Each structure stands twice: as structure tokens, then as C-alpha cells.
Amino acid sequence: MQAALDSTALMLSRDLAQGTITSTQIGTTAQNYFSALHTDKEAGSISVSATYTAATTGKGPTIAVNGSASIPTDFMKLVGLPNVNFNASFTTSWGADLLRIALVLDNTGSMANYNKIGALQTAAKNLVTQLSALAQNNGDVYISVVPFEIDVNVGASNVNASWLRWDLWDPNMYQNSWTQQSWCSDNAARP
Numbered sequence: 001m002q003a004a005l006d007s008t009a010l011m012l013s014r015d016l017a018q019g020t021i022t023s024t025q026i027g028t029t030a031q032n033y034f035s036a037l038h039t040d041k042e043a044g045s046i047s048v049s050a051t052y053t054a055a056t057t058g059k060g061p062t063i064a065v066n067g068s069a070s071i072p073t074d075f076m077k078l079v080g081l082p083n084v085n086f087n088a089s090f091t092t093s094w095g096a097d098l099l100r101i102a103l104v105l106d107n108t109g110s111m112a113n114y115n116k117i118g119a120l121q122t123a124a125k126n127l128v129t130q131l132s133a134l135a136q137n138n139g140d141v142y143i144s145v146v147p148f149e150i151d152v153n154v155g156a157s158n159v160n161a162s163w164l165r166w167d168l169w170d171p172n173m174y175q176n177s178w179t180q181q182s183w184c185s186d187n188a189a190r191p
Contacts (some may be wrong), residue, residue, distance in 0.1 A: 001067050002088045004037035009065040009092040017094055023052045030065055043069040060095035102144040
């Protein structure tokens with residue numbers, strides 16, 4: 001029953017998000033999906049319901065699918081329990097009102113080859129335009145742009161962080177006085 005309810009809720013959310021069904025069709029569609037998926041022939045008194053909750057500020061829409069049934073017993077009949085009742089539920093949510101994106105853009109010298117920097121600028125502008133169009137209110141979409149060259153300043157407080165790989169850092173590759181205390185190469189920052 002749980003697997004059938006899970007699949008039912010996921011299919012309902014997909015259908016509603018894609019406009020295949022409306023919120024008034026959720027109950028009937030839930031019953032149809034569940035009936036096609038639930039194959040336990042022993043269960044009786046099956047009841048399935050679906051509840052749609054519209055999106056609110058900071059929360060996307062949800063669909064909760066609940067089911068209950070009973071199954072006949074063999075041994076428990078001897079002590080007066082001919083059936084055992086059980087319940088299951090699943091809730092799905094989708095969409096988010098807030099979108100936070102960080103673009104780490106390579107601006108090293110190699111990006112000058114084959115107009116890679118031009119292609120990067122065009123792609124970044126197009127992405128920012130598309131994501132900004134999703135905003136319904138001010139502050140719904142935040143986009144951070146981080147230029148990436150050879151090194152990234154991860155801050156002195158992260159010098160002993162477990163995700164830094166100082167064994168991959170080669171200070172001889174650099175022509176400056178940066179120290180291991182605050183800077184690491186892209187190799188050293190890899191997990």
C-alpha cells in the first residue's frame with residue numbers, strides 16, 4: 001500500500017504541475033492511480049483520499065495521499081481479531097518560491113581561446129534572464145557571481161577544514177607570496 005500511495009502522490013504532483021489535471025480532479029485521479037497500482041488482493045475495506053494544499057509564501061504546493069485498509073487474520077481470529085487495520089500516507093511537495101543560485105565563472109587566460117569568454121558571458125546573461133523571469137516578487141531569485149581564476153580565498157578559518165586537500169597544493173606553481181593560511185588552488189579545494 002505504501003508504494004502505491006507514494007507513486008500515486010508523485011504522479012498527481014507531476015500531473016498538476018504540468019497542467020494535465022486541475023486541483024478539483026485530484027481525488028478521482030488519485031483513486032484511479034491507486035487502484036491501478038495496488039495489487040494486494042487480501043486487503044479489504046480500502047479507502048484512499050488525496051488533499052491538495054495550494055502554495056503559500058515560502059512554501060510550494062503539496063499533495064497528501066492517505067490510505068487505510070484491513071487484512072484478514074488467521075491465527076488472531078482465535079482471540080477475537082478477525083481483521084487487522086492499517087494506514088499509510090505520503091505527502092509530496094514541489095516548487096519553491098525562493099531560488100538561490102551561485103555562478104562560479106572561469107575568467108582565466110585560457111577563456112580567451114576560441115571566444116570561450118564570449119560564450120560564457122552570453123550563457124551567463126541568458127541564464128540570469130531566464131531565472132529572473134521566474135521571480136514573482138522582489139527577492140524571490142538571488143544570483144551570486146563568483147569569478148574564478150587560479151586560486152580561491154577560502155579564509156584563514158578554513159585552513160584545517162576536512163574538505164581541503166593540502167597534499168594536492170603545490171606552492172611552487174605560484175609566482176606570489178600567498179600562504180597556505182588563506183588561499184588554495186582549485187585542486188586543493190576538491191573533496
